Amino acid sequence: xxxxxxxxxxxxxxxxFVWFCMKYIWPVILKSMDERREKIAEGLxxxxxxxxxxxxxxxxxxxxxxxxxxxxxxxxxxANQRHSQILDQAREDAVAERHRQVAAxxxxxxxxxxxxxxxxxxxxxxxxxxxxxxxxxxxxxxNVHRKLLDELIAEI
Amino acid sequence: MSGxxxxxxxxxxxxxxxxxxxxxxxxxxxxxxxxxxxxxTAMGFWAVNVDTMxxxxxxxxxxxxxxxxxxxxxxxxxxxxxxxxxxxxxxFVDTNVRxxxxxxxRLIAPLALTVFTWIxxxxxxxxxxxxxxxxxxGVGGQAFFGMDRAHVYQKVVxxxxxxxxxxxxxxxxxxxIIYSIRFKGVGGFLGELVMNPLNPKELGMPxxxxxxxxxxxxxxxxxxxxxxxxxxxxxxxxxxxAGELIFILIAMVFTAGSGIMGAGLSAIFGEHIPTWFWxxxxxxxxxxLWLNMKGKLSNGKTWLVLFAEMLLxxxxxxxxxxxxxxxxxxxxxxxxxxxxFIFMMLTIVYLSMAQEHH
Numbered sequence: 001x002x003x004x005x006x007x008x009x010x011x012x013x014x015x016x017f018v019w020f021c022m023k024y025i026w027p028v029i030l031k032s033m034d035e036r037r038e039k040i041a042e043g044l045x046x047x048x049x050x051x052x053x054x055x056x057x058x059x060x061x062x063x064x065x066x067x068x069x070x071x072x073x074x075x076x077x078x079a080n081q082r083h084s085q086i087l088d089q090a091r092e093d094a095v096a097e098r099h100r101q102v103a104a105x106x107x108x109x110x111x112x113x114x115x116x117x118x119x120x121x122x123x124x125x126x127x128x129x130x131x132x133x134x135x136x137x138x139x140x141x142x143n144v145h146r147k148l149l150d151e152l153i154a155e156i
Numbered sequence: 157m158s159g160x161x162x163x164x165x166x167x168x169x170x171x172x173x174x175x176x177x178x179x180x181x182x183x184x185x186x187x188x189x190x191x192x193x194x195x196x197t198a199m200g201f202w203a204v205n206v207d208t209m210x211x212x213x214x215x216x217x218x219x220x221x222x223x224x225x226x227x228x229x230x231x232x233x234x235x236x237x238x239x240x241x242x243x244x245x246x247x248f249v250d251t252n253v254r255x256x257x258x259x260x261x262r263l264i265a266p267l268a269l270t271v272f273t274w275i276x277x278x279x280x281x282x283x284x285x286x287x288x289x290x291x292x293x294g295v296g297g298q299a300f301f302g303m304d305r306a307h308v309y310q311k312v313v314x315x316x317x318x319x320x321x322x323x324x325x326x327x328x329x330x331x332x333i334i335y336s337i338r339f340k341g342v343g344g345f346l347g348e349l350v351m352n353p354l355n356p357k358e359l360g361m362p363x364x365x366x367x368x369x370x371x372x373x374x375x376x377x378x379x380x381x382x383x384x385x386x387x388x389x390x391x392x393x394x395x396x397x398a399g400e401l402i403f404i405l406i407a408m409v410f411t412a413g414s415g416i417m418g419a420g421l422s423a424i425f426g427e428h429i430p431t432w433f434w435x436x437x438x439x440x441x442x443x444x445l446w447l448n449m450k451g452k453l454s455n456g457k458t459w460l461v462l463f464a465e466m467l468l469x470x471x472x473x474x475x476x477x478x479x480x481x482x483x484x485x486x487x488x489x490x491x492x493x494x495x496x497f498i499f500m501m502l503t504i505v506y507l508s509m510a511q512e513h514h
Contacts, residue, residue: 006205010323017216022266028227035232
């Protein structure tokens with residue numbers, strides 16, 4: 001346990017190790033730690049920002065949904081109105097059509113009645129002529145007596 | 157270690173453990189290792205404790221490689237567990253430096269880290285069983301260098317050598333001087349030495365009394381200045397030396413006890429129990445623990461087997477010695493860490509005081 005030159009060798013060794021540490025260890029490790037700290041801080045800030053953005057987006061989305069719902073309501077209402085409009089229109093159209101059809105039918109009936117009446121008249125006329133000819137036993141020229149016959153028909 | 161020569165061999169055992177392997181110039185004028193403590197003392201100042209230098213440099217290299225391996229792979233991404241552990245130490249030192257050092261210096265933080273880790277590693281050498289490395293060195297010295305085993309001294313805890321701790325304290329002392337002069341100038345530094353604690357100017361003394369007061373101040377301040385490295389070095393040395401000594405005493409108690417309780421061993425081997433027997437016994441204990449860790453031996457059975465092995469090897473005293481050794485090792489873990497921490501903190505505080513104006 002006597003003091004000897006180990007004293008100085010140890011001092012020198014310590015200085016060399018401190019120098020190594022100062023040059024090759026401390027700055028490198030501290031730099032990486034600081035960088036990581038910055039990264040983590042940035043990450044946390046980004047996540048905070050993202051949270052805020054998410055909240056804002058949620059509000060916007062809520063408003064959009066409400067607006068869309070109102071719009072949809074309006075559209076449904078419009079559609080309902082349109083529906084009733086179309087229905088009314090269709091009803092009116094149908095009624096008009098019915099009237100038209102009925103009128104056409106009535107006109108047809110009238111026409112047919114007239115035609116039938118004319119035909120009957122003609123037949124009556126020819127029957128009359130036939131009857132008359134039978135009565136006269138003599139062929140009467142229908143053409144000669146056309147005028148007379150027509151007058152007869154008109155009278156029927 | 158038994159019989160008539162017991163007390164002599166016990167003190168020889170302790171002395172052998174506390175003697176450094178000193179290389180220097182003998183009285184006859186040849187350069188070689190000292191063969192006895194007296195010869196080492198006779199070598200005077202220009203001798204080197206080779207074991208202290210070897211183990212301290214080895215620990216320094218271990219420190220450098222460990223931290224350098226992390227520094228080389230350092231990245232700001234997700235750290236590995238090892239990197240986290242190393243960064244934890246760096247962070248710890250950095251926090252202490254920031255708290256205690258009032259000023260800016262590029263040197264102080266790396267210095268604190270080196271001092272803390274290096275001293276911690278050197279102190280940890282104390283936890284290796286006291287006979288292992290000296291026995292190994294003795295066997296090696298005999299086999300490779302043809303030395304007498306009794307002359308191969310080996311003190312494996314560098315911080316239990318006053319040269320190592322005072323060497324580091326001197327380095328810190330030089331830094332204290334450099335810092336004082338750098339931040340306060342030569343005049344400021346000298347002024348602080350002579351104008352404290354009694355400031356003749358502030359006390360309004362006549363000029364004629366100033367030199368006496370200044371000499372008085374200088375004496376007081378020099379004591380303060382020199383007490384710093386001395387307390388720094390001797391505190392660490394004292395703690396580690398005492399710790400080492402207690403480990404040696406415990407080791408001696410149970411090996412001596414084995415002579416009485418385990419008389420069978422002496423009957424088999426004679427007075428000196430051969431080294432290979434201790435190596436074999438240690439191997440058997442390690443094998444038992446290994447089997448336990450492999451899950452091949454239940455915890456209860458492991459205790460029983462260990463107990464039986466201890467009793468077989470050295471009797472009850474041996475078992476008691478093992479328990480004492482374990483207890484002291486656990487307590488010593490605290491001292492090892494605490495002393496490294498204290499050395500670091502005092503270094504920081506002294507340097508902080510050196511660069512501050514008072």
